[in-house]
Amino acid sequence: MRLPWLRLTNLKTRVVLAVALLFIVFAGLLTWLTLQHFDRNFRESLQQQQFLLATTLAKALDDKLRQSQELLQLTARDVPPEALVNPRVAQSFLDQQTALRALFSNGLILLSEDGSLIAESPFLAGRRGRDVSYLDAYQVVSKTRQPYISRPFASARAQGRPAITIAIPLFDSRGDMVGRLHGSIELEGRNFLSDLNHVKLGRTGYISLFTRERIFITNRNPQRILKPIVQPGLNPLVDRAVAGFEGSGTTVTSRGEEVMSSFKHLSTVPWLLSVNLPVAEAEEPLREARNLLLLGIAAGTLVVVVLIGLIMRRALAPLDTLTRHVRSLHDRPGPQRQLVLQRDDEIGTLVQAFNDMVGRLDRQQQTLRESEARFRSLAELSTDWFWEQDEQFRFTQVSRGIYGADLVPHIGRTRWDQPVVSPDEAGWDAHRALLQRHEPFHDFVYQVRDNQGMVRTLSISGTPIFDEQGVFCGYRGVGSDITERKAAEQRIEYLAYHDALTGLPNRLLVQDRFVQAMAQADRHQTRIALVYLDLDNFKTLNDTLGHEAGDELLREVARRLRESVRDSDTISRQGGDEFLLMLTDLPDTEVVAAVVLKIMDKLQEPVQLGQQEFSTSASIGVAIGPQDGRDFETLRKKADMAMYRSKEAGRNVYHFFDPTMDAEAGEHLLMRNGLRRALERDEFLLHYQPQYDLASGMLTGVEALIRWQHPELGLVLPGRFISVAEESGLIVPMGDWVLQQACQQAMRWQRAGLPPLTLAVNLSAIQFKRGQVEQSVLRALRASGLPPGQLELELTESILLQNVESVLSSVRALKQLGVKLAIDDFGTGYSSLAYLKQLDIDQLKIDQGFVRDLASDPDDAAIVRAIIQMAHSLNLRTLAEGVETEQIRDQLRAFGCDAAQGYFYSRPVPAPEIERLLTQAPRSLGLFGTS
Numbered sequence: 001m002r003l004p005w006l007r008l009t010n011l012k013t014r015v016v017l018a019v020a021l022l023f024i025v026f027a028g029l030l031t032w033l034t035l036q037h038f039d040r041n042f043r044e045s046l047q048q049q050q051f052l053l054a055t056t057l058a059k060a061l062d063d064k065l066r067q068s069q070e071l072l073q074l075t076a077r078d079v080p081p082e083a084l085v086n087p088r089v090a091q092s093f094l095d096q097q098t099a100l101r102a103l104f105s106n107g108l109i110l111l112s113e114d115g116s117l118i119a120e121s122p123f124l125a126g127r128r129g130r131d132v133s134y135l136d137a138y139q140v141v142s143k144t145r146q147p148y149i150s151r152p153f154a155s156a157r158a159q160g161r162p163a164i165t166i167a168i169p170l171f172d173s174r175g176d177m178v179g180r181l182h183g184s185i186e187l188e189g190r191n192f193l194s195d196l197n198h199v200k201l202g203r204t205g206y207i208s209l210f211t212r213e214r215i216f217i218t219n220r221n222p223q224r225i226l227k228p229i230v231q232p233g234l235n236p237l238v239d240r241a242v243a244g245f246e247g248s249g250t251t252v253t254s255r256g257e258e259v260m261s262s263f264k265h266l267s268t269v270p271w272l273l274s275v276n277l278p279v280a281e282a283e284e285p286l287r288e289a290r291n292l293l294l295l296g297i298a299a300g301t302l303v304v305v306v307l308i309g310l311i312m313r314r315a316l317a318p319l320d321t322l323t324r325h326v327r328s329l330h331d332r333p334g335p336q337r338q339l340v341l342q343r344d345d346e347i348g349t350l351v352q353a354f355n356d357m358v359g360r361l362d363r364q365q366q367t368l369r370e371s372e373a374r375f376r377s378l379a380e381l382s383t384d385w386f387w388e389q390d391e392q393f394r395f396t397q398v399s400r401g402i403y404g405a406d407l408v409p410h411i412g413r414t415r416w417d418q419p420v421v422s423p424d425e426a427g428w429d430a431h432r433a434l435l436q437r438h439e440p441f442h443d444f445v446y447q448v449r450d451n452q453g454m455v456r457t458l459s460i461s462g463t464p465i466f467d468e469q470g471v472f473c474g475y476r477g478v479g480s481d482i483t484e485r486k487a488a489e490q491r492i493e494y495l496a497y498h499d500a501l502t503g504l505p506n507r508l509l510v511q512d513r514f515v516q517a518m519a520q521a522d523r524h525q526t527r528i529a530l531v532y533l534d535l536d537n538f539k540t541l542n543d544t545l546g547h548e549a550g551d552e553l554l555r556e557v558a559r560r561l562r563e564s565v566r567d568s569d570t571i572s573r574q575g576g577d578e579f580l581l582m583l584t585d586l587p588d589t590e591v592v593a594a595v596v597l598k599i600m601d602k603l604q605e606p607v608q609l610g611q612q613e614f615s616t617s618a619s620i621g622v623a624i625g626p627q628d629g630r631d632f633e634t635l636r637k638k639a640d641m642a643m644y645r646s647k648e649a650g651r652n653v654y655h656f657f658d659p660t661m662d663a664e665a666g667e668h669l670l671m672r673n674g675l676r677r678a679l680e681r682d683e684f685l686l687h688y689q690p691q692y693d694l695a696s697g698m699l700t701g702v703e704a705l706i707r708w709q710h711p712e713l714g715l716v717l718p719g720r721f722i723s724v725a726e727e728s729g730l731i732v733p734m735g736d737w738v739l740q741q742a743c744q745q746a747m748r749w750q751r752a753g754l755p756p757l758t759l760a761v762n763l764s765a766i767q768f769k770r771g772q773v774e775q776s777v778l779r780a781l782r783a784s785g786l787p788p789g790q791l792e793l794e795l796t797e798s799i800l801l802q803n804v805e806s807v808l809s810s811v812r813a814l815k816q817l818g819v820k821l822a823i824d825d826f827g828t829g830y831s832s833l834a835y836l837k838q839l840d841i842d843q844l845k846i847d848q849g850f851v852r853d854l855a856s857d858p859d860d861a862a863i864v865r866a867i868i869q870m871a872h873s874l875n876l877r878t879l880a881e882g883v884e885t886e887q888i889r890d891q892l893r894a895f896g897c898d899a900a901q902g903y904f905y906s907r908p909v910p911a912p913e914i915e916r917l918l919t920q921a922p923r924s925l926g927l928f929g930t931s
Contacts (some may be wrong), residue, residue, distance in 0.1 A: 047248035058264040090119035106184035137167035205277035421447040499573040502558035510572040531581035532639035538577035619646035620654035687908035701758030704742035743784035788818030848882025
């Protein structure tokens with residue numbers, strides 16, 4: 001807000017007004033804060049004092065009620081037993097209680113056990129024998145057998161006036177209730193309850209006592225006793241007090257009067273004491289103090305303003321001289337621009353600073369003129385250009401040619417008169433509006449077509465020019481040709497969101513599109529699918545045909561994928577040979593299956609790579625949103641899980657995600673993480689399953705089986721973690737540990753005097769592929785001292801699916817150590833029977849899958865018989881796994897099988913249990929049949 005009259009006043013007046021205004025603002029703010037603090041403290045103190053009064057009065061009432069009850073209770077103990085059956089004795093006893101009669105102004109009453117009135121004092125004719133069992137006091141005492149203070153009621157004895165009753169039960173020597181003694185207090189009489197109405201609280205303050213049922217016990221208006229107080233919901237403060245609140249607060253009465261009320265609950269009875277004082281009366285001292293304070297501040301402000309005016313009039317007189325000199329400075333030449341004023345105070349310092357400033361300004365103007373000349377000459381040599389326009393925004397000067405063309409034809413024309421390509425008319429309107437406002441601008445980008453027809457992108461910045469009188473004269477500024485930079489930025493932005501090889505969107509772009517697609521799916525109640533695709537045998541192609549052929553295949557796959565989906569769908573290369581397709585706006589999942597089958601057909605069509613024709617396939621996993629997840633990362637992981645399930649299923653297939661994959665992945669991760677620490681924490685242990693000779697029934701060997709004592713999962717069987725150990729390579733150190741522990745245990749049995757046993761230990765194909773099996777076996781034998789002939793290494797037929805020659809070499813080296821070799825799970829693998837002789841095997845272990853149903857399945861029986869006969873023809877022993885019944889054992893013995901193991905004999909047990917079995921006689925173990 002501008003004040004023209006203030007600009008016409010001199011500095012002295014403005015300083016006086018400014019200081020006075022600051023003082024008034026400061027004093028006003030200080031006063032306001034002081035009053036706020038004083039008001040708050042005054043109200044808090046007043047409320048605390050009033051609540052203290054309420055607390056004191058409530059305590060006094062509680063004490064009076066307790067004393068009255070205790071006094072009546074003492075009297076009840078002295079009631080003679082004959083008074084309960086003789087009204088005259090009862091009347092005489094009550095008339096003698098003068099102290100009680102003074103306290104209980106509405107009389108004393110003695111009631112029989114059935115509620116009939118025996119006697120009352122003062123005596124009223126015609127009431128003796130009346131049934132008063134309907135009274136609240138009678139019923140509560142009968143139920144609780146405890147003293148009771150009644151709710152206020154209209155007393156028939158007092159012609160309907162309000163009263164309360166204290167009831168005391170009477171007991172005989174056996175503890176049976178035989179009567180009641182009641183003392184009644186009239187609330188309108190003079191007693192400790194009605195005395196509350198006479199307590200002075202200011203001029204108009206008052207005290208009330210009411211029950212939690214909102215019935216007045218005392219009130220300054222006797223007509224309101226036994227009347228209800230304000231109804232629930234009309235006075236929030238009273239509602240809070242009835243609900244249990246104790247303290248002070250402000251409320252508005254039904255008469256519209258603001259009242260400060262304090263509430264305190266009595267401890268002896270469910271009554272509330274209310275102390276009330278009108279706020280207007282309570283704050284009278286506060287208003288008087290506030291008025292005095294404001295009057296004092298106003299008087300002080302007036303004195304300050306007068307004193308400041310007198311001081312500034314004398315102190316600022318030299319500034320008038322300086323002001324007149326400054327106003328005429330433009331008309332003063334050379335030395336006359338300096339002001340001569342001899343003073344040693346701050347004004348003298350100001351004058352000296354003014355003279356120094358004028359001198360520096362004159363020198364700077366000269367320097368500026370010289371610098372401007374240098375700038376113009378340098379601007380002519382710059383790669384950018386300098387330009388100037390007149391007040392009509394027409395070019396008047398340009399330092400060099402824009403985008404390689406001669407600018408002379410553009411002199412006298414505006415910027416938008418050039419061959420403009422962009423921005424559109426609205427953009428130029430906004431730019432012209434900015435120029436009309438004479439505002440500076442920075443980095444305004446537009447495009448024009450040069451003389452060769454090429455589109456150039458230009459960036460300019462400009463600032464308005466004004467003359468000494470402030471009149472607008474035009475614009476000046478600089479410009480740059482940013483065509484190449486913009487092209488580079490667009491290329492960088494493209495590469496940031498696309499794959500450089502295939503031109504497909506990368507992961508960042510597909511994530512951004514996923515958010516939009518999911519929002520659209522929610523609106524239209526459709527589905528979205530993420531299809532994770534991994535090319536089969538791509539590494540083989542890269543290794544055989546080279547990376548150029550691999551890149552060409554990836555580009556061809558990208559092209560075929562585009563042909564297989566809609567334009568609205570998104571294809572993304574995730575890296576390597578992995579692609580991710582996002583199919584949007586799907587009505588159901590059947591559409592996805594059709595698209596996936598189309599993709600698989602497309603990919604299997606041959607592609608020409610150089611001189612060779614190549615055909616590929618893909619393992620595909622699909623996750624559907626929102627049922628499998630609502631965010632991109634969740635769906636991508638689930639599609640990835642489904643894709644790996646396809647790889648495990650033999651490749652060139654597809655799978656939709658199901659929750660079991662997630663559970664398997666969690667189990668796999670738990671096992672993988674735990675296995676890395678299990679060896680360090682010594683969490684593995686070995687159990688041993690006995691192997692019995694079928695002919696003699698003797699315990700001849702044991703198979704060492706690893707167990708994992710997991711700290712959280714308990715005892716974990718190998719079926720849950722061996723595959724994870726093989727996949728992670730941890731099976732190699734685990735296998736070494738099993739060999740060491742098993743061999744040492746076998747020697748401990750022998751040192752204990754037990755008969756020697758054949759110790760069977762399983763070897764994994766990974767141990768042959770990654771480890772040095774021969775050295776591991778040799779170390780275990782040397783460390784334990786176990787004879788090599790007592791160690792039997794169990795091999796699986798899958799070992800031969802690896803590098804056959806390498807495996808044969810390792811097996812021959814093991815055989816040279818003197819150990820025995822056995823083929824485990826024989827009949828379930830795919831190796832050639834010719835390898836049995838090359839491996840120099842000692843024993844075949846018949847898989848339990850053939851043995852378990854031997855007694856009921858003729859095919860299994862035929863297979864087992866054939867294996868046994870073949871083994872014997874090759875001079876090999878046979879051992880049947882999974883023997884669970886006596887019938888199967890007998891049938892195996894009839895077939896000529898050499899040995900057996902299974903639950904019929906024993907489950908895998910700890911080492912001490914094997915010692916127990918070795919000490920038992922074979923027949924006591926029930927190993928021989930009766931036939």
